[in-house]
Amino acid sequence: MSIEINYKNKLVKKNTSNVVFFVNEKFNISGLKKYFSGNEHSFISDLLKTKDLNKKILSFDISSKRKIILVSLKKNIKNADVENLGAMFYDLFKEFKQSEYFLNSDSIPNNIKDYIGYFLHGLKLKSYKFEKYKTKKNKKIISIIVIGKNKPTLKDQTKFRALENGTFYTRDLVSEPGNVLHPDEYAKRINSLKKLGLKINILGEKKLKKLGMNTLLGVGQGSIRGSYLVSIEWNGLKNKSKPLAFVGKGVCFDTGGISLKPAKFMEDMTYDMAGSAVVVGLMKSLALRKAKVNAVGVVGLVENMPGGNAQRPGDIVKSYSGKTVEILNTDAEGRLVLADALTYTEEKFKPKFIIDLATLTGAIIVSLGSEYAGLFSNDDKLSNQLISAGENVEEKVWRMPLNKNFDKLIDSKNADMQNINYVGGAGSTTAAQFLQRFILNKTPWAHLDIAGMAFSKYGGALNSSGATGYGVRLLNKLIEDNYE
Secondary structure, X not given: OEEEEEEEOOOOOOXXXXXXXXXXXXXXXXXXXXXXXXXXXXXXXXXXXXXXXXXXXXXXXXXXXXXXXXXXXXXXXXXXXXXHHHHHHHHHOOOOOOOEEEEEHHHOHHHOOOHHHHHHHHHHHHOOXXXXXXXXXXXOEEXXXXXXXXXXXXXXXXXXXXXXXXXXXXXXXXXXXXXXXXXXXXXXXXXXXXXXXXXXXXXXXXXXXXXXXXXXXXXXXXXXXXXXXXXXXXXXXXXXXXXXXEEXXXXXEEOOOOOOOOOOOHHHHHHHXXXXXXXXXXXXXXXXXXXXOEEEEEEEEEEEOOOOOOOOOOOEEEOOOOOEEEOOOOOOOHHHHHHHHHHXXXXXXOOOEEEEEEOOOOHHHHHHOOOOXXXXXXXXXXXXHHHHHHHHHOOOEEEOOOOHHHHHHOOOOOOOEEOOOOXXXXXXXHHHHHHHOOOOOOOOEEEEEXXXXXXXXXXXXXXXXXXXXXXXXXXXXXXXXXXX
C-alpha cells in the first residue's frame, strides 16, 4: 500500500467524500458547520457523546460514500506528536476501504500553520514497506488531496520529501540481504549518488593497503568480497569552511569471523552496516534539499567472514594512525573498521566535528534497550546539540561515560591496545574508549552506538517492523538547528 499526496487550491464542499478535519483536543466541531450538509453536524455531535475522546482520531461513516475523520490537536502540541498522529492515521487505512481522502488544512485550530507538513511526514514515514522480494505485493494506492490555505510551503515540502527519501534509502540498504548488498555492490550504489551532486571517492583494497589501513582490511580479509573506504562530499556552501563529518560502520554481514557467532539470529547481522546506511541516507537528504552546509560522509565497507585467509584471534595489526592493535576477538570488528575511518576522516577533511554511528555492541541494548542510542563524546557542546535534536525528532540519545580509568581494560601487553575487554563489564564504554584513541587532534567527536535502534522486531511510532532509518532525521535536525 503506497501513499500519493497532492496539493490543490479547491475548497471543501458539503458533499465531498472522505474528508479529514482537524479539531481541538475536546473534539469541538462547532467551527465545522459550513462543511456539513443537512443534519450531519447534529449526527456527529450526538455520536461524539458516545465516543472515547481520549483517542486522537475518530471516524464517522455518514454514508457508504462519505466518511468524516476528526484528528485532535492539543494546545502547544509538539511537531513530533503531530508526526505520530500522521502515523496513526496511516494505520487506520488498514480498516478503511476508501482509497481517496481530502485533507482540509483550513480546519486546523489555534491558527497553526505548519503542522500539515509534519502530519503528512509522519504518515509517509509509517507507510514504508520493504517488499522488493515479495512476488505478491500490496498494490493499493491511497491518494491524499490537501486542500485549503494551510499547506506547507514548497521549501518545506522539499525538505520533508528529502528526509523521507534519505530515510527510506537507509531503510532499503539495511533491509537488503547479505548476498545482494555485499561491499562490492554497496560501493556501486553509493557511487550512483553522484547524479545528485555528491562527490564520491572509493578507495579499494590496493589503495587501502598502500595507506596502511590494516585494521579495516583485517576485518574483510576472510571474505571473497572487496573491502572499501568510501567518502561522500556535499559542498552546499561556496566558501571552503570546514565540513561536518559523519562516519559509519558498514559491516555488510557479520558472522563474527573466526570468533564465530551462535547460529541463532545470525540472520539479523545483515543490519550490521546500519551505521553506514545512516550516513549514506543523510548525505542523500542533504543533496536533495540543497542544504547550505559543507558535509562529508565516510563509510568503511567490509564483510566479516571465516575462511582460510581470515584474521585470527591473537593477530596484531598496525592501524592507519600508526597505533597497533591486538585482535583478541574477531567479532569485535566494527571498532576496527571505524578506527581507520576516524583517523582518515580527521586527517583528510579536518572537520568541525566527527560523529560516528555503528551497531557496535550488544551491551548498549542491555543498558538502553530500544529507546535510546548510546552517546559517547569528548565534547559537551556537541553532546548537548545531539541530545536536543534527538528530543525534537524523537530519535533520542543518552550520554554514557568516557574516562581514562577505562583505558586499563583495553591496554594490551603485546600491542598498544587490544580490541576487546576480557575482564568484563562496561562493554559499550570500552568500545567507545577504543575509538577515542583514534581521534588524534582533539577534534570534537561523538560516537553513537545504535545497536538497539537500527532494527525493530516490533515496529515503532514512525516505522513498521524491520529497518528503522534511525539517525537520518536526528542528524538532519542537528545540522538544521545549529550549522545552517
